[in-house]
Amino acid sequence: xxxxxxxxxxxxxxxxxxxxxxxxxxxxxxxxxxxxxxxxxxxxxxxxxxxxxxxxxxxxxxxxxxxxxxxxxxxxxxxxxxxxxxxxxxxxxxxxxxxxxxxxxxxxxxxxxxxxxxxxxxxxxxxxxxxxxxxxxxxxxxxxxxxxxxxxxxxxxxxxxxxxxxxxxxxxxxxxxxxxxxxxxxxxxxxxxxxxxxxxxxxxxxxxxxxxxxxxxxxxxxxxxxxxxxxxxxxxxxxxxxxxxxxxxxxxxxxxxxxxxxxxxxxxxxxxxxxxxxxxxxxxxxxxxxxxxxxxxxxxxxxxxxxxxxxxxxxxxxxxxxxxxxxxxxxxxxxxxxxxxxxxxxxxxxxxxxxxxxxxxxxxxxxxxxxxxxxxxxxxxxxxxxxxxxxxx
Numbered sequence: 166x167x168x169x170x171x172x173x174x175x176x177x178x179x180x181x182x183x184x185x186x187x188x189x190x191x192x193x194x195x196x197x198x199x200x201x202x203x204x205x206x207x208x209x210x211x212x213x214x215x216x217x218x219x220x221x222x223x224x225x226x227x228x229x230x231x232x233x234x235x236x237x238x239x240x241x242x243x244x245x246x247x248x249x250x251x252x253x254x255x256x257x258x259x260x261x262x263x264x265x266x267x268x269x270x271x272x273x274x275x276x277x278x279x280x281x282x283x284x285x286x287x288x289x290x291x292x293x294x295x296x297x298x299x300x301x302x303x304x305x306x307x308x309x310x311x312x313x314x315x316x317x318x319x320x321x322x323x324x325x326x327x328x329x330x331x332x333x334x335x336x337x338x339x340x341x342x343x344x345x346x347x348x349x350x351x352x353x354x355x356x357x358x359x360x361x362x363x364x365x366x367x368x369x370x371x372x373x374x375x376x377x378x379x380x381x382x383x384x385x386x387x388x389x390x391x392x393x394x395x396x397x398x399x400x401x402x403x404x405x406x407x408x409x410x411x412x413x414x415x416x417x418x419x420x421x422x423x424x425x426x427x428x429x430x431x432x433x434x435x436x437x438x439x440x441x442x443x444x445x446x447x448x449x450x451x452x453x454x455x456x457x458x459x460x461x462x463x464x465x466x467x468x469x470x471x472x473x474x475x476x477x478x479x480x481x482x483x484x485x486x487x488x489x490x491x492x493x494x495x496x497x498x499x500x501x502x503x504x505x506x507x508x509x510x511x512x513x514x515x516x517x518x519x520x521x522x523x524x525x526x527x528x529x530x531x532x533x534x535x536x537x538x539x540x541x542x543x544x545x546x547x548x549x550x551x552x553x554x555x556x557x558x
Contacts, residue, residue: 173254287374290451315475339531347465367442372407462518
């Protein structure tokens, strides 16, 4: 295929390609988007892990800029050189950590720049950091679109950052309902890690500050105290890797509950793990639209989550799960207790959650929405507009 007939290239710029909800859904979109419509490359500011093996398309290249802590002006220069060589039609950057590189893309001749707000960092869960917000505002003129993946982030983009309507869009997450589905009636757990009579509370996500798994462990300790008759059956599974995994293991050991807590690190069999637990929990202090909660709901699990960010948009309190205040182990333990004691309630809220995901968070719809954004910008701003139009038709 000649350079004149090649599909336009999208460069995805992220901080690090590792286990996480944002990264997982980015890879899903890359894998599922028609190859004749767009090519893809991933540029990691700091590096990548074996998570990259989830990319199934053989034509996707991954690059690492090995960014050093701090301003690291050399990273801007390195990205400029790489973009000059790759000649992408689109730079798609993710979150605050990659937002500042749009000027380098413009200087490299990249015609379209997109930034996605998929959540906030642990040190600014409510988006009030003046320095960070000043950077976001300063970058607005360099971007063609600044989208959000939840209504709360969309409103914050508009009201706090000042993203104008013509540059704004909401692109909800999507879930693969073929991969994430409930275990069949009468079927045992997909994994034999837990005893058949165990009642398993589970969480899946990168072990970092913003997820506040320490509060979930504390809530599990409270739950065991509230239900001494079920202590032998109660189990907690927190799946994922990250900088706080060792600290979380130490917390469980200090409480003497390491035998009741499973902390396996990063896993590739998340769908089977979800079919092996009974209640899903999210203790985050900030969220966009959490893919892990949607995967759990698609699997037929009730979700107990904190009332932050996009979680109230996903969890319908009292219908598909329960919402509790962030950083409140007592409140989370009380919500978990209701589901531990009532298997019928678990089943009813799990089924309601599954139907909600099928209705509102379809994977095909998510991929189509991102492709539509690419198409509309390419049609307006690049030489690929006629080719893109023919692909759409």
